[in-house]
Amino acid sequence: MRPTLLIVDDHAGFRALARRLLGSGGFEVVGEAADGRAAVTAARELRPDVVLLDIQLPDIDGFEVLARLREGSVGPAVVLTSTRDRPDYGERVDRSGASGFIPKAELSGAAVLAVIGSGRMG
Amino acid sequence: MRRLRLALALVALAAGLVNLALIVRAGDAPPRSPLYLVIAIVGVSWSFVAAGLVAWRRRPDNHTGALMVAVGLAYALPGLRLAQTPAGYTLYLLTATLPSAVLAHLLAVFPDGRATSRLQRVFIVANYATTVPLAFVQLLLVDPARLRCPECPPDLLGTGGQHPYGEAVMAVSDLWDVALAGLLLWIVVSRWRRAPTPRRRGLAPVVQVAVVLLVLFSVRQALRAVLSPPPPWLDGALDLAVLTTLMLWPLAFLAGLARSRLDRSAVGDLAIELEQAPSADRLQQALARALHDPTVQLAYWLPDQQAFVDGATRPVELPPAGGRSVTILRHDGDTVAALVHDAALDDEPELVQAVAATARLTIENQRLQAEVRAQLKEVRASRARIVEFGDAERRRVERNLHDGAQQRLVNLSLALGIARSQVPATTDGELAATLDEAAEELRLALAELRELARGIYPVILSEAGLGPALASLAERSPIPATVAAAPAHRLPARVEETAYYVASEALANAAKHARATAVTISARRCDGGLEVEVGDDGVGGANPDGSGLRGLADRVAALDGHLRVDSPTGRGTRITAELPCGS
Numbered sequence: 001m002r003p004t005l006l007i008v009d010d011h012a013g014f015r016a017l018a019r020r021l022l023g024s025g026g027f028e029v030v031g032e033a034a035d036g037r038a039a040v041t042a043a044r045e046l047r048p049d050v051v052l053l054d055i056q057l058p059d060i061d062g063f064e065v066l067a068r069l070r071e072g073s074v075g076p077a078v079v080l081t082s083t084r085d086r087p088d089y090g091e092r093v094d095r096s097g098a099s100g101f102i103p104k105a106e107l108s109g110a111a112v113l114a115v116i117g118s119g120r121m122g
Numbered sequence: 123m124r125r126l127r128l129a130l131a132l133v134a135l136a137a138g139l140v141n142l143a144l145i146v147r148a149g150d151a152p153p154r155s156p157l158y159l160v161i162a163i164v165g166v167s168w169s170f171v172a173a174g175l176v177a178w179r180r181r182p183d184n185h186t187g188a189l190m191v192a193v194g195l196a197y198a199l200p201g202l203r204l205a206q207t208p209a210g211y212t213l214y215l216l217t218a219t220l221p222s223a224v225l226a227h228l229l230a231v232f233p234d235g236r237a238t239s240r241l242q243r244v245f246i247v248a249n250y251a252t253t254v255p256l257a258f259v260q261l262l263l264v265d266p267a268r269l270r271c272p273e274c275p276p277d278l279l280g281t282g283g284q285h286p287y288g289e290a291v292m293a294v295s296d297l298w299d300v301a302l303a304g305l306l307l308w309i310v311v312s313r314w315r316r317a318p319t320p321r322r323r324g325l326a327p328v329v330q331v332a333v334v335l336l337v338l339f340s341v342r343q344a345l346r347a348v349l350s351p352p353p354p355w356l357d358g359a360l361d362l363a364v365l366t367t368l369m370l371w372p373l374a375f376l377a378g379l380a381r382s383r384l385d386r387s388a389v390g391d392l393a394i395e396l397e398q399a400p401s402a403d404r405l406q407q408a409l410a411r412a413l414h415d416p417t418v419q420l421a422y423w424l425p426d427q428q429a430f431v432d433g434a435t436r437p438v439e440l441p442p443a444g445g446r447s448v449t450i451l452r453h454d455g456d457t458v459a460a461l462v463h464d465a466a467l468d469d470e471p472e473l474v475q476a477v478a479a480t481a482r483l484t485i486e487n488q489r490l491q492a493e494v495r496a497q498l499k500e501v502r503a504s505r506a507r508i509v510e511f512g513d514a515e516r517r518r519v520e521r522n523l524h525d526g527a528q529q530r531l532v533n534l535s536l537a538l539g540i541a542r543s544q545v546p547a548t549t550d551g552e553l554a555a556t557l558d559e560a561a562e563e564l565r566l567a568l569a570e571l572r573e574l575a576r577g578i579y580p581v582i583l584s585e586a587g588l589g590p591a592l593a594s595l596a597e598r599s600p601i602p603a604t605v606a607a608a609p610a611h612r613l614p615a616r617v618e619e620t621a622y623y624v625a626s627e628a629l630a631n632a633a634k635h636a637r638a639t640a641v642t643i644s645a646r647r648c649d650g651g652l653e654v655e656v657g658d659d660g661v662g663g664a665n666p667d668g669s670g671l672r673g674l675a676d677r678v679a680a681l682d683g684h685l686r687v688d689s690p691t692g693r694g695t696r697i698t699a700e701l702p703c704g705s
Binding site: 011013088105108 | 534586
């Protein structure tokens with residue numbers, strides 16, 4: 001069975017492209033959320049295996065969403081993403097407990113699989 | 123008013139002369155009043171009228187002067203006893219207590235000329251309402267002449283004899299006098315204690331004489347009540363003491379007037395003190411001393427701001443009318459400053475004017491300094507605002523790039539990726555190659571755009587703080603750079619931003635001009651601030667007035683910090699910025 005995935009990003013264009021890219025890249029996209037709070041709610045309801053989480057969100061940022069998801073008993077694997085580079089966030093990505101970080105421009109099903117494979121699910 | 127005062131002066135003069143003529147004419151005939159007592163009484167009368175007229179002319183709106191004249195005229199009345207006729211003598215007995223009643227009124231309301239408390243009003247009414255009627259009752263019951271002046275002519279109202287209670291009534295009357303004198307003493311002293319400092323100085327001689335007078339008077343009346351009558355030598359001596367003290371009171375009043383009116387020595391001291399070009403604080407203290415008012419406040423007028431400020435350019439609200447007084451100091455019609463002082467000094471405009479004139483140059487000077495300080499403060503604040511506005515703009519542009527162009531190019535890159543994945547590997551090798559080329563171009567464009575955005579505003583600074591931002595700066599530096607020290611905790615955003623730009627500009631200089639092979643960056647907390655130091659091993663000779671370093675120095679100065687550039691030729695460059703972290 002294909003891993004289920006939730007896409008969190010405030011840009012509808014990116015969400016649509018990511019859905020197509022990851023849907024054909026080995027994932028079953030079970031939902032989308034446009035801001036941090038909706039992401040937390042959707043993740044609790046849908047219980048996806050993976051959350052693709054944009055760091056820059058209109059309400060609470062991706063790190064805060066991640067912290068809230070970790071309050072639950074068993075959380076999904078979280079892959080952080082951003083238009084910016086990983087070093088732009090210093091050590092925050094490392095300390096966040098995310099499975100990994102993928103720059104948006106390099107997003108692909110293979111990249112996500114590689115990250116979660118080497119991270120939590122590995 | 124002038125005519126009235128002249129007329130009153132002539133009346134007082136005439137009444138005094140009549141008194142003296144009567145005593146001379148009476149010779150040895152009863153009632154034998156000693157010549158010295160009559161002279162003393164005339165002296166009291168004249169001194170009160172003279173001092174009263176001075177006070178009246180000086181402050182026509184204050185009743186004190188008129189009351190003093192009234193006291194003086196009342197003291198001419200006892201001369202009636204010398205007329206040696208029963209009618210004159212009776213009138214004398216009836217009005218004998220009037221002078222002291224008017225005097226008590228004067229003392230109770232001095233120096234305002236009106237009652238300021240309920241106690242004072244009650245006292246004045248009780249005083250008038252009891253003294254003359256008591257004298258009348260006394261006259262009905264007993265012929266005082268029988269008791270204290272056997273040779274005097276009979277009074278017209280008296281019984282001609284002695285009532286059984288006559289002695290008791292006289293004793294009660296004397297003791298009532300003592301009670302009133304005690305109350306008056308209380309009023310005078312408490313009035314003085316409540317008076318504001320500048321006024322106290324002028325009041326002191328008057329209050330001292332009044333206290334002596336009231337004590338002497340009380341002793342005399344108490345002795346009369348207890349000994350009824352006391353031995354004539356003792357009563358006469360006390361009479362003389364009371365009258366002499368009384369004569370001194372108007373003199374004390376004039377002395378107080380002179381003392382407070384123009385304190386030339388204090389103005390002289392002020393002039394000497396101003397020689398030292400005092401600071402704003404010292405100037406205010408010197409003015410307070412010269413005016414004998416420790417609450418004096420000097421406020422300088424700033425025409426630009428249309429406001430009064432103190433020496434430290436803090437705004438000063440002038441007090442509303444009716445409270446403390448304000449004297450506006452002008453020069454050539456222009457407002458220079460305002461002197462806020464105790465309302466009591468309004469009585470002495472000459473002193474305030476003399477002090478203001480003496481200190482005019484210094485005050486003008488301080489006003490200019492206050493104006494410059496205020497302008498400097500404003501310029502600094504606006505410079506800081508300009509830098510802050512610039513930084514906010516940088517953050518906004520970076521955010522717009524991130525949310526706009528970068529996001530669209532990312533989407534384009536993903537769409538290209540999808541398109542590329544749909545090209546079958548077997549067909550159309552050219553299309554696949556073109557798509558790959560486009561993807562590579564796009565990847566480079568995105569990388570350049572990210573670098574551009576980072577140059578506009580390093581988002582890592584707000585995301586992670588100065589330490590990680592410096593580390594990231596060092597990592598991307600084209601020449602090897604190390605971060606030797608960085609603060610472990612977050613600092614105010616503008617301090618972090620300035621520190622970052624110092625390091626970034628210094629690093630760029632080292633790479634571009636210094637031909638350095640190694641750079642060391644350190645940022646250390648020190649003494650409530652942050653010291654950023656960037657040193658390289660290059661050729662030195664950096665020009666601190668070059669546009670890059672000049673802009674950096676301005677930016678550091680906007681935080682009230684200092685930038686030092688130490689760049690001896692051939693021995694590397696060391697750029698140090700001290701940034702205060704306060705507020």
